[in-house]
Structure formats: structure tokens, C-alpha cells
Amino acid sequence: MDMWIKVLYDMSANMILPTTAAFAIAAIGLNVHFGFTGLLNMGQAGFMLIGAYGFAIATIAGWPFWAAVLATIAAGTVFALLLGIPTLKLRGDYLAIVTIAAAEIVRMIGRASVLNDVTGGSNGLPGETFRNTFSVLSPFPDGKTAILWFDFDNTGVNGWFIRLVAWSLVVIFAVLVWLLMRSPWGRVIKGIREDEDAVRSLGKNVFAFKMQALIIGGVLGAIGGMFYVLPTSLQPDALGRNMTFLIWTAMLLGGAATIWGPVLGSALFFALRIFIQGTVDILVPDSILNTQQTEQFSWIMVGVALMLLVIFRPQGILGDKKELNFNV
């Protein structure tokens, strides 16, 4: 019985992790790209990585917190511009290949040993080198606080402060996207998703609108990346291709083209993976699958779930099939 309670605890603890919030922010950004605009961005982890580098390198260089946040936003914007200019006029799968390639280029440059002094090479940058400017903003006193069955530090590495900030941002960004999408701008964006030529014939500059959407989603990705590394450390390989694919899975699980889909999807994604891993760990004896293999098994299930989701329920949990356009 204890083992099941531990699984339940792990599930709930994973749902409220600051990295889960960061993941959700990146998923909201991806949803702006894919769900609302119909852009096939396969390099969201690249946006996260470049945002994380922007924040970490600026902070290590001695910039104050808010300047480093601006660096993050600027990094996301520039990356979106660089990606968008060559590809937004091309067909969707070209954008997919270019975004995934660009994200890989960022990762390869980041982990290059030539840049060891700046990016930390393949070891990355330890969290304590850039975490302080954020931690000192905490209004909470030292010590620990227990809420429900969770007992965390107030301000520590993985404490209540960063959880509160990260999840507040999730809510703020979700509401922002909701406001954006019911504005005239949002209607044009959704129009582009439905029929680009029709929007163009109305005299709208489709390229400019797509670029704006790419930048907004990209900046969300960059901020997500920043919050992903704050409680952990910046490791370029942790923000590689598979991260992008997991964000896609979470977004599709919750429901693309919905406001709360990416958020629900992110929280559920981590909880379900822990659930699979925990259940298999309890039910299958170690002689058949050891602990490491149960973890790998849970990731296999993530891949299978992604396939089944896209085939049988592409609109996810919250989505509306009519709102989806997979024909990019």
C-alpha cells in the first residue's frame, strides 16, 4: 500500500514542479505556433535553450535580474526572426525541418568546447551560477512551509517561491493568449490557419502575421526555458530534440488550439508518466524489468501514446476537432 501512496505522492509532486510549469509555458508558446497559426514548429526546445542561455549568460556577466529577463526575450525574438525569414513562405514540413535543424545548431554551438568559458560546453552551466538574482527577489522568510502533503523550502532551489512565480506565469500567459486570440489579430491568425490564401485575398500581410505569431510563441518558449533551468541547471542536451517532442505530446494530450489544453496536458503528461513507471515498478518484478528499465518502459509508452493520440484523438482532451488544422 505504501508503494501506491508513494506513486500518488510522486504524481502530484511532479504536477506542481517548477519545471512542469516551465514546460507548460513552452507548450503554450508551441500552441500559439501550431494550434492557432498552424506553424509546424519542431524546434521549441531550441527556443527554450536560447532563452535559458540568454538569461544565464547575462546573469553570469553581472546583469541585474530584469535585464537578464530582457536578454531572454530578446534571444527568443531574434531566433524567431532568423527562423521565420527564410521559411515562413515555404510549406509546412520545410518549417518543421528548418526549426528542428536550427534548434540543433543552437545546442551544438552551446555545447562546443570552444565556448567553454561562455556556455560551459557540454557540461552546461550549474544553476547556482545564475540562480541568485532570482532567489533574492523572494519576499518569503527563510524556512519551510507545508501545504497539503507538500513540504518545501520557502525560497530554496526548488521551493515555493519559484513554484508560485512559474505557475502564476502559466496562468498569466494562458489568459494573455486567450485575450490575443479573441482580438481581431487572433481572428486573422486563425484565418491563416484555416485558409492562408483567403486571408491574403483580404489584403492581410500573411507573412507579417505569421512572423508575429512565431515571435510570441518563441518568446514564451524562451521564458519557459529560463524557468526550466532556474531550479535545475542549464544542460544543452536536456533541451534537445526529444524535449520538443515531449512538448508536442503534452500539447496534443491537453488539446491543441485550446487555451488550457497545453497547461492541462503538461501537468497530466508528467503525472501519467510517473503513474506508468510506478505501476510497472510495483507490478512487474525486478527480475523482468529493473528500475531503470521501468523508466525506459514509461518513455516507450509516451511514444506510443503520442502515436495513438494523433491517430485517434488529434484534438486531445479539451480540443474541438473543427478547430484543428493538420494540413499545413
Place this chain on the structure above:
Amino acid sequence: MVNTALARRSSPLSLRVIFGVLLGLLVLSFTLGTGAPAAHAATSDVCVANAETGCFTGTIKGVGAGVKLTIDGNGLNVPAETDEDGKWNAAVTVAGVYTITLDEASLPEGVTLKGDAVQERDITLGFVKATIFAVDGATGDGADNGPTQEQIAAEGFNWDRLAQQVVSGLRLGLLLALASIGLSLIYGTTGLSSFSHAEQVTLGGLLGYTFANVLGLNIFLTIVIVVILTGATGWLQDAVIWKPLRKKGLSLTQMIIVTIGLALALQYTFQMFYGASTVRILMKNPDTFTIGPVTLTFESLWAMGLSVIVLILVGLFLLKTRTGRATRAVSDNPALAAASGIDVDRIIRLVWVIATALAGLSGVMLGLVLNGINWQTGMQLLLLMFAAVTLGGLGTAFGALVGSLIIGMTVELANFVVPGDFKYATALLLLIIILLVRPQGIFGRKERIG
């Protein structure tokens, strides 16, 4: 261009039966693979940093295998030894400061240590810490630099080095071509950019390890078995996944995401059965030979030869046979091909079999040429394949061949201009520039870019 007389041919039933039997074999091979990692762990186990493990690693250029090091501290004493590339690594399970000592007596004759033989390094679990021991008098760059090996920044231009890099580039290009022609054929006939193609390459390499290393079969027999088995996975995939999805009318974007899900599932399946470490297909150290300025392993030589032969055969098949012509007809215009009596589904099934078999062949040979294969070897090449296919023109098989050779050369020659770490990045940058200037690729037609 399409011969209207291309009537439906009887499906190769006997072929299907053979595949069915081989699928059983495939399952068997996986079962065998399960027990394999512990018993048959390769000599060069690569340390993988995770929550419980930190890795010390380093490369002592040009000293070859057998240089001994000890990592001492925090109650642990871990020995390490360099492999033939001078690489060494050691796993520790406790964070803290360690003393790394290089045993000077184990250095090859004529090689002396330039700095301290004892170094202190601090490590955090989950991290890889590189430690450099500089030496004098080493034999220079290792003979056979495969694409996974790091190369230190360009040391200036000379003709000998150019010749070596050109041959390396050609080798990478040929192996890349084997894999990317399949990718291109799949794209051409179905419109699908298959992200799981990389895992087909990895599968080939790992099956090669299973048969040649674990079961000890002859390497050429292994290659034949691997090609048949990986081809069978293509047949199975099309039968179980892709054909039903085409019938269901799934959009291409959805299909791309399905391939991504499949790729994820396969990657972790490989890890589950084979572990995360690098395994070697052949246990003996490769022999090298030298022609003028170029030094290669014999494995590289015949891998290149075999690639050329197979590529020529594929080319002849596409140009000279009825089925090959039908394949190109489906690539050109599936509806028109169907109207002229070609069984489009049969052609697509065949394309999947050819594509996965070629990818598997490429995987075995990559494993031989790089002298090691792990669960992500294919994944590391996927974008180079996409670059090659895009460069040549999406969906054109011969474009993929030319594109692969150009990308292979780019990767290996990039060393002259940029530091070795950036050689893959250069190829990907090339991909983006091509899309900017000529999005349809070298051999593509404009209407494809939509």
C-alpha cells in the same frame, strides 16, 4: 514516361512468407538482446551521467589504447584505460573532489607527459567532467576519424589532411546516401517525412551487434541477416501502421507526428534492451592501411565499396526495371500512376521494405566504420539525412545521393574552417541556406515547395 502497359504484377507471395518467418526471428533477436548488455558489454563502455552517476572523461590524443588512469577519492577508487582513440572515461557514484592520476609508465614509448600526472577535479552527479592530460610525441591525429569523434579545431591547411578528410567525407556521404535514398523514396511516394528513419539505421547497427558480436556470426552473414530483418520491419510497419493510416485519411502532418512518436518509442526500446552504452559490432581492433596520405581501416574500405555497389543496384532498379519505373511513376504522380494500372499500395510497401533495408545496411556499416553503435547513433544522423534529401530535392532519389555526398564532404571538410565541434552545425546551416536560396533543392521541381 510511364509505360501504360505496366500492368499489375502478381504479388511476390513467397517473399511475404519469408518475411513472416523472419519477423519471428526478429522477436527472437530482441529476446536475445535482453540478456546481452550485461554479459557482452563492450570493452569501451561509455559512462552515462545521470542522477546517480558522474563521469570523468578525456581524450589523450594519439596515444592509442592502454594508457592507465586512476580516479581516487570519496572512498572510491576507479580505474580507467584509454581506448584506441585515446579516449577514457570513468563513472563515479559520489559527488566531490577526486584525484585523477595518469600512470606515466603506461604511456607508449616516445610519448611524454607535458603537464602534471596528478590532477584534482570536482564533480557533481549527473555531470560529465573533462580532464585534459597533454602529451608530447604522440602519433598525431588518430588514423580514422569517424563522424562521432571530436576533432580539435583546424590546425591549418595541408594537402595530406585534405586528402584524408575528402576520403572521410566520401565515406560518410556514401553511408548517408544509403540511409537517405530510402527517406527520399518514402517522401516521394507517400509525401511523408519519416522521423523514425533514424531509428531504422540504429536498429541495423544494433542487430549487427547482436548477430556478429553476441552470437558470433560471420560479419558478411550478419549483414545479410540484418538487411533481411530490417527490410521485414519496413514491411511490417507499412502493413500495421502506415497503410491503415493512409486508408484512414490521416493528414501528412499527423503522420509526421506519428513517426515522431514511433521514433521516441523505438529509442527507449533500444535503451531498454541494449542499455545506453556504446556497443561494438566487431570485438577486434580494426586494422588500418595507408595509401599515400590517406589512412583507413579495412572495414571502412569495404563498407565504401559495398555502399557503391548497393547504390548502383538501387539506381539500376529504379531506372531499368518495370517495378523501378513504377516506383518513379508513383513518386511523380500517385493518382496518374494508379490510373495507369500501377498497384500504388504494392509499390509503397516495396518502398518501405527497400528504405528500411537500406537504412539497416547503413546502420551496420556505420557501426563498423565508427567502431561502435548506441541507441542514438541514427538520431545523430537524422538531420544530416534531411539536409541531404532537401539539398538534392525532396523526393528525388538521385538528388538524395548527390545531396548525401555533398553533406558528407561538408561535414568532414568543415574542419578546415571551423572548430571540429561545429562540423554538424555547418551542414545544418547549409540546409537552411539552401532553403533560402533554392528551396526545391538541386534536382527538385519548383511546384513541390507549395
